[in-house]
Amino acid sequence: MTKIQETTLEVDLSAITHNLNFLRTKIKSSxxxxxxxxxxxxxxxxxxxxxxxxxxxxxxxxxxxxxxxxxxxxxxxxxxxxxxxxxxxxxxxxxxxxxxxxxxxxxxxxxxxxxxxxxxxxxxxxxxxxxxxxxxxxxxxxxxxxxxxxxxxxxxxxxxxxxxxxxxxxxxxxxxxxxxxxxxxxxxxxxxxxxxxxxxxxxxxxxxxxxxxxxxxxxxxxxxxxxxFGNDPQYNTHFKPVVSLKSVISQIHEIRPNESIGYNKGHVATTAMKTATIPLGHADGIGRQYGKGKGFLTVNGKRCPIVGNVCMDMLMIDVTGVDCQEGDEVTVFGKNPTASEFAKTAGTISYELITAISQRVRRKVVS
CATH class of the missing domain: 3.20.20.10 (Alanine racemase)
Incomplete structure (x- = not known):
């Protein structure tokens, strides 16, 4: 699959087919x-x-x-x-x-x-x-x-x-x-x-x-x-998430102790740490409620917490100890973690999360 080079919402039509077919098994053919x-x-x-x-x-x-x-x-x-x-x-x-x-x-x-x-x-x-x-x-x-x-x-x-x-x-x-x-x-x-x-x-x-x-x-x-999504863990296994939100690392920063990150000094480092800036923010549908360690993004298989406040067009994640570099792909949600899992970190539901993804985010249809 082509490497993601900008914030992209992938839409999997084969997953739509799978989900529809599963639902049809629950009802009469008529x-x-x-x-x-x-x-x-x-x-x-x-x-x-x-x-x-x-x-x-x-x-x-x-x-x-x-x-x-x-x-x-x-x-x-x-x-x-x-x-x-x-x-x-x-x-x-x-x-x-x-x-x-x-x-x-x-x-x-x-x-x-x-x-x-x-x-x-x-x-x-x-x-x-x-x-x-x-x-x-x-x-x-x-x-x-x-x-x-x-x-x-x-x-x-x-x-x-x-x-x-x-x-x-x-x-x-x-x-x-x-x-x-x-x-x-x-x-x-x-x-x-x-x-x-x-x-x-x-x-x-x-x-x-x-x-x-x-x-x-x-x-x-x-x-x-x-x-x-089946609104119930016992049913979710029968469904396939249709959308996956991915982005990239724009820049990596080495943060010294006592330095702050983002607006309003949303996070102050207690030890040396490494952060990655992602071109994704609350104008794209990832609200401020996911900031300050509640939400996380996945980089090369590692879950990295969001640090500080989510900005309008960017957010920062803690990639301390994670093998990554600028340009690497980042997963917000998709098959793992699902939108339900990601939304739960901020006390909301998949419906709100996926319907809030801004129309300025590039859509890529796959099948």
Missing amino acids: TKLLAVVKAYAYGSDVQQVALHLQHLNVDYFAVAYTDEGIALRKAGITKPILVLHPLPIHFAEIITYKLEPSLYSFQVLKLFLKASENEKGYPVHLKFNTGLNRLGFASEDVSEILKHFSSNKNVQIASLFSHLGASEDLNEKEFTLQQIHTFKNVAEQFLNTLDYQPMLHILNTSGILNYADVAQFDMVRSGIGLYG
Whole structure:
């Protein structure tokens, strides 16, 4: 493999294939699979990842916002695209680009019905709040919602869905099963009233792994699982991390006792030490919370703690006793350590870490 010469996020498409195939072993062949590619495909390369997933025949895509869906259309994605958090200001664009909005409140529903006055059977998705208390209609809203669809042929409900709040935590199994029960009751009211059958879906990645036997319905959704994380050590071994963040040593310094390193004298040497400066900082997604010895980078197989404060464009690591030189490759996270391991040093999670990697960091797609 070509040696890294600048800070680079490698995106492994073969790992995407592996993760998708593993998830498919957990569901029936008839169950559709929706790939969540919001936030630049969880910080990777949304165009290449989405095109690869389309080639692998996923059934649906989901993004958070309208602009993300438009970018997918312009990249050549022809599969249905669900916009999870559409805003009314973008409804005209949603229709122009044949995106499918999640309608989660009566205000949003009424405004989209008005925007789609010239359409016929335009697909929409109804989001129900079953316990996450973030977005969604209440279960008590069903009869009122149905009134809007009984006489309106401009739109058609493509799916009913909800989102699990603790599916990765088996200590909260009762809470999750209650969410599923609430959703089933909501769905039953629609299925008993409509003259067609919308798809039903509630399972996210952890839901697929833990609740596919009770709530698989017509479709499942996966985000973090596609990118290599199962939210549980027992499942992580079945996934392959998709992204690896690497950089290089720009300069090596010999530090004398009592000399300081970085802004605000973030580290003061008590003995002689050697540091390496890396072209990577909080503007690239590695925040100040990883500084002062919490986070580490790997140089030639050795874990080297970050010393001092992380700067905007640089950070320094302690390479005392490590055989290295300027230009050597440095690993931030990837297969070892994983993004989960690295994120844990600062008390956060893989989601936050990988989605925060700046778009100024070079992406390199490998397969």
